[in-house]
Amino acid sequence: MVIVVVVLTIMLNLNPYVMGGTLVILFLMSFAIVWQLIGLVVRSRAILVVVVLAAACNWWFRSVFGDIAGNVLCVALLAGLLLFPATGRYLMARFWCVLDRHRMRACLKVCKVRTMNLDGSLPLMLWARPTKTGEKVWLWVRAGASGEDIEDALTYIAPACFAMDARMQRVRKLSTLVKVEIIRRDPLASSDAIASPLSQLTSLVKNKVKGEGTEAIKAATVEDITAVTPEPVGPEVKKNGSRKTTTASSAPAESANGAVVVSGEDLTDYID
Numbered sequence: 001m002v003i004v005v006v007v008l009t010i011m012l013n014l015n016p017y018v019m020g021g022t023l024v025i026l027f028l029m030s031f032a033i034v035w036q037l038i039g040l041v042v043r044s045r046a047i048l049v050v051v052v053l054a055a056a057c058n059w060w061f062r063s064v065f066g067d068i069a070g071n072v073l074c075v076a077l078l079a080g081l082l083l084f085p086a087t088g089r090y091l092m093a094r095f096w097c098v099l100d101r102h103r104m105r106a107c108l109k110v111c112k113v114r115t116m117n118l119d120g121s122l123p124l125m126l127w128a129r130p131t132k133t134g135e136k137v138w139l140w141v142r143a144g145a146s147g148e149d150i151e152d153a154l155t156y157i158a159p160a161c162f163a164m165d166a167r168m169q170r171v172r173k174l175s176t177l178v179k180v181e182i183i184r185r186d187p188l189a190s191s192d193a194i195a196s197p198l199s200q201l202t203s204l205v206k207n208k209v210k211g212e213g214t215e216a217i218k219a220a221t222v223e224d225i226t227a228v229t230p231e232p233v234g235p236e237v238k239k240n241g242s243r244k245t246t247t248a249s250s251a252p253a254e255s256a257n258g259a260v261v262v263s264g265e266d267l268t269d270y271i272d
Helices: 002-012 016-028 032-043 045-065 067-083 085-110 147-152 154-160 197-205 222-226
Strands: 124-130 134-140 165-171 174-183 260-262
Touching: 032 045, 032 085, 045 067, 045 085, 067 085, 085 124, 085 134, 085 154, 085 174, 147 154, 147 165, 147 174, 154 165, 154 174
Parallel strands: none
Antiparallel strands: 124 134, 134 174, 165 174
8 A cells, every 4th residue: 555655656746745644544544443433523523512612602701801701601601591492492402312312322232132233333323303292313224234123122212312202213215214203292191271273263253243153162161061951852743743653563562472573473583
């Protein structure tokens, strides 16, 4: 390899320092520990960006307002971002996404179900996004593994991510790509009543539009249901007011010995 680099440098008249640096980089990248360090930096990219931004912000405040005032302003800014509802929800959602990536990797590495291939490589954590019920993490399955391995480990992923449940969804066009949904909350389990937009609409037209269906929609209570008087159940009455009688030919007649006779035929065997 060194001979090839020297020959290319002489023949193409390249910069020897650039070619030497390239050779050193290729030599270092041949070690497994270098790839492990690169993977650690890639997985910790969100934390590194936050730390660098916080350090740069603190340095700028200290250079403008002094050491003590700069530190106080930097802490106040961070606390305000966390306490303000909009930014607080955004930061917390991103925090759970980053935590899910690290916890899921640790779970897939030590869980009782085999999730690695024969080379010991774990699935790649591509990206994580917040959802209304938790987070979703996209995984790229390595060669030698399958989505069924990840599905078998869902019972371990949920407690590892401090969540209620974990579900997996496959991509039909590409079986290598799978999505794991982390369920942290159930919106339907809330005891608060869900407001209907129809009730707001009917409240606007109340006392303005006359007719059926303009009353505001409200929930029915037990008292409202039990207050309705049921209609008496009795013999059917004809339109002319006389009761409807049943003839012997249409109604089954029961004899003294328990047999049912209709129009002169014994139907006891057909009646259970």
